[in-house]
Amino acid sequence: MAKTDEKMIVDNKRIDGRGFEDTRPVTMEVEVVNRATGSAIVQFGGTQAISSVHGPRELFPRWMQESETGILRCRYNMAPFSVEDRKSPGPDRRSVELSKVARLALEPALFLEDFPKATIDVFIEILQADGSTRVTGINAASLALADAGVPMKDLVAACSVGKIDGQLVVDLNGKEDNNSEIDLAFAIMGTKKKVTLLQMDGIVTRSELVKLVKLAEQTCERIYNLQKKTLKEKFKRV
Amino acid sequence: MQESYALELIEKNKRIDQRKFDDFRKIVIEQGIIKKAEGSARVKLGETEIIAGVKLNIGEPFADTPDEGILIVNTEFTPLASPDFESGPPGEDAVELSRVVDRGIRESKCIELEKLCITPSEKVWCVFIDIHIINHRGNLLDCAALAAIAALLNAKMPKIVDEKIVRGDYEKNLPVVAKPVNVTVGKVGDKYIVDPTLEEEAVLDSKLSISVMDDDGICALQKQGRHEFDVADIEKMADIAIKKSGEIRKLLK
Amino acid sequence: MTEMKKEEVAEVVVPGEFIAEKAGRKVGKGAYYEAEKVFAEVLGIPRTDENEIFVIPLSGVYIPDIGDKVVGTITTVEISGWMVDVNSPYLAFLPLSEGVAEFVDTQRTDISRFFDVGDFIFCKISKSTKNKTIQVSMRAIGSRKLLSGITIKVTPSKIPRIIGKNGSMISLIKEKTGCDITAGQNGVVWIRGVDKAKAIEAILTIERESHTIGLTEKIEKMLG
Numbered sequence: 247m248a249k250t251d252e253k254m255i256v257d258n259k260r261i262d263g264r265g266f267e268d269t270r271p272v273t274m275e276v277e278v279v280n281r282a283t284g285s286a287i288v289q290f291g292g293t294q295a296i297s298s299v300h301g302p303r304e305l306f307p308r309w310m311q312e313s314e315t316g317i318l319r320c321r322y323n324m325a326p327f328s329v330e331d332r333k334s335p336g337p338d339r340r341s342v343e344l345s346k347v348a349r350l351a352l353e354p355a356l357f358l359e360d361f362p363k364a365t366i367d368v369f370i371e372i373l374q375a376d377g378s379t380r381v382t383g384i385n386a387a388s389l390a391l392a393d394a395g396v397p398m399k400d401l402v403a404a405c406s407v408g409k410i411d412g413q414l415v416v417d418l419n420g421k422e423d424n425n426s427e428i429d430l431a432f433a434i435m436g437t438k439k440k441v442t443l444l445q446m447d448g449i450v451t452r453s454e455l456v457k458l459v460k461l462a463e464q465t466c467e468r469i470y471n472l473q474k475k476t477l478k479e480k481f482k483r484v
Numbered sequence: 485m486q487e488s489y490a491l492e493l494i495e496k497n498k499r500i501d502q503r504k505f506d507d508f509r510k511i512v513i514e515q516g517i518i519k520k521a522e523g524s525a526r527v528k529l530g531e532t533e534i535i536a537g538v539k540l541n542i543g544e545p546f547a548d549t550p551d552e553g554i555l556i557v558n559t560e561f562t563p564l565a566s567p568d569f570e571s572g573p574p575g576e577d578a579v580e581l582s583r584v585v586d587r588g589i590r591e592s593k594c595i596e597l598e599k600l601c602i603t604p605s606e607k608v609w610c611v612f613i614d615i616h617i618i619n620h621r622g623n624l625l626d627c628a629a630l631a632a633i634a635a636l637l638n639a640k641m642p643k644i645v646d647e648k649i650v651r652g653d654y655e656k657n658l659p660v661v662a663k664p665v666n667v668t669v670g671k672v673g674d675k676y677i678v679d680p681t682l683e684e685e686a687v688l689d690s691k692l693s694i695s696v697m698d699d700d701g702i703c704a705l706q707k708q709g710r711h712e713f714d715v716a717d718i719e720k721m722a723d724i725a726i727k728k729s730g731e732i733r734k735l736l737k
Numbered sequence: 738m739t740e741m742k743k744e745e746v747a748e749v750v751v752p753g754e755f756i757a758e759k760a761g762r763k764v765g766k767g768a769y770y771e772a773e774k775v776f777a778e779v780l781g782i783p784r785t786d787e788n789e790i791f792v793i794p795l796s797g798v799y800i801p802d803i804g805d806k807v808v809g810t811i812t813t814v815e816i817s818g819w820m821v822d823v824n825s826p827y828l829a830f831l832p833l834s835e836g837v838a839e840f841v842d843t844q845r846t847d848i849s850r851f852f853d854v855g856d857f858i859f860c861k862i863s864k865s866t867k868n869k870t871i872q873v874s875m876r877a878i879g880s881r882k883l884l885s886g887i888t889i890k891v892t893p894s895k896i897p898r899i900i901g902k903n904g905s906m907i908s909l910i911k912e913k914t915g916c917d918i919t920a921g922q923n924g925v926v927w928i929r930g931v932d933k934a935k936a937i938e939a940i941l942t943i944e945r946e947s948h949t950i951g952l953t954e955k956i957e958k959m960l961g
Binding site: 301 | 571618619620
């Protein structure tokens with residue numbers, strides 16, 4: 247999708263009718279891939295990410311093993327049919343970077359020292375892309391890790407914030423993402439409030455940055471509460 | 485470890501999930517689930533789950549078929565679907581699955597490729613079918629083939645304005661005129677079972693994958709597995725496949 | 738869906754959720770502490786008494802602890818012992834001296850006559866280093882080779898429920914199905930007998946519904 251001349255804010259509302267601080271409708275579910283140790287699917291409006299966790303499991307090749315600690319491996323991938331113009335299968339440079347960014351967003355929340363020589367493998371597949379895919383993927387991965395029974399310090403909640411037509415907003419969809427002046431991805435540990443992901447495209451003033459981070463924090467709190475509810479409800483499901 | 489148990493049961497004419505030898509697991513088909521795709525479907529075959537997406541692009545035709553559209557099938561054995569799948573380019577299993585699904589669709593002529601010509605020898609529609617494995621609990625091939633045809637039946641063609649594709653603005657349906665259905669029949673000793681689960685696949689002697697058309701003609705065959713079977717088996721397995729394909733075809737819209 | 742009592746549902750904690758003040762107590766599995774506050778590490782059910790705070794996980798792989806009694810499978814025959822799969826990211830080693838009571842001349846004996854690839858054994862985790870190199874032993878009472886039969890895997894944290902108080906649940910299943918059953922703390926359950934299917938169904942039901950009330954009655958009914 248290319249940048250357009252379309253206005254993103256019309257009559258003080260966003261083009262999809264949302265308020266500036268509203269996320270799109272969010273759904274979350276865990277235990278969706280029973281072949282995996284843990285899994286989850288998360289949807290923010292038109293963006294849908296599915297994640298599963300295999301492990302902790304033995305790590306091969308042996309030379310990659312760390313004798314004192316486990317490692318986390320993460321693969322972020324977009325399905326070819328997830329976007330307007332079909333994406334060729336396989337990793338491109340963006341996916342390689344986002345795989346790393348997702349891993350670093352989740353790692354601080356894990357007790358990797360409990361699993362020397364082992365690996366925890368996290369996979370994120372974007373099935374539908376409409377903006378804010380990396381944070382949707384991280385939300386799904388965090389749930390999948392908890393679903394897998396991997397010991398964690400905390401859940402990780404993530405969201406995007408940005409500036410469109412001079413207005414600060416939350417949870418950018420695809421069109422907003424392409425036409426934004428600022429696009430910021432943010433992830434934070436739900437109760438410990440430690441930031442594990444911060445990435446920004448665009449030009450932001452210091453005071454805007456403070457406001458954006460605050461908006462992100464508030465939004466992530468709502469997302470964390472939904473993650474918590476989703477996990478507790480898995481327990482109810484019999 | 486449940487594999488030897490699966491074998492034990494089969495020898496006693498039973499299956500782990502109490503199915504009959506010629507029963508498929510529960511099939512659930514949902515179409516139109518991926519908004520960005522021109523066509524899509526999610527198929528659950530028991531607990532095996534696959535999503536297929538159809539994307540249309542414009543490209544050059546092949547030299548030997550200058551006025552026909554192009555069909556390309558690709559499969560991702562996504563690592564999230566099974567601890568046995570690895571990241572990376574498609575391995576031989578993924579390539580085989582893509583090619584067998586492709587054969588069923590192509591040989592049955594279910595897509596009218598001649599209607600996908602825009603400018604002969606220059607521009608034609610390319611139909612990409614991307615198969616994404618979501619959960620692997622056995623019989624990926626039948627599930628993938630079903631997801632592919634369901635996605636094709638759901639697919640719509642976008643308008644072309646000033647030589648550019650206008651996504652989201654659809655003119656008509658993709659011209660799909662048939663519903664090929666793939667049925668894999670496994671052989672264990674002298675018994676035939678359909679729709680093997682993961683545990684059962686591990687103990688099969690061999691499998692025959694049969695793609696059946698609406699008129700009960702067979703448009704593709706693929707023998708799989710490390711052991712051999714008799715000539716007489718072929719007919720028997722084909723009969724089973726023809727019967728089951730009719731039942732499954734009723735689920736496709 | 739089974740009806741849930743309010744207290745049961747409220748009990749589940751997610752990773753990072755606060756459980757209680759440490760107050761001089763031991764912090765067990767599934768929980769961690771920072772300053773004097775104890776938090777959950779895993780999704781599960783918290784348990785607190787005057788001595789300990791821990792969390793029973795709803796899921797998770799098996800990490801061996803010394804003293805655990807497990808059902809293992811022999812994977813390779815080595816020179817002076819065997820490698821054993823204990824359903825964990827860590828392979829265990831069974832030394833010859835811990836597996837066989839008699840003296841064995843390794844120059845002349847092919848030790849696969851004692852344990853061969855694919856054999857099931859019931860053994861004890863005897864050593865675990867800080868790098869999780871694991872050793873098992875067959876010396877403890879009750880250790881033995883498990884002949885024929887099959888094994889199934891369940892979530893390790895559900896094994897206590899499958900065994901039941903003083904073994905009441907597993908005895909019930911054995912009695913009603915006529916099967917021999919051995920449950921390992923590593924989540925592997927060995928079953929031998931004609932009516933395996935019934936036993937497997939009961940065990941998988943307990944795994945799925947371990948947290949519900951009235952499970953014992955339900956299983957009794959199921960087994961007939």
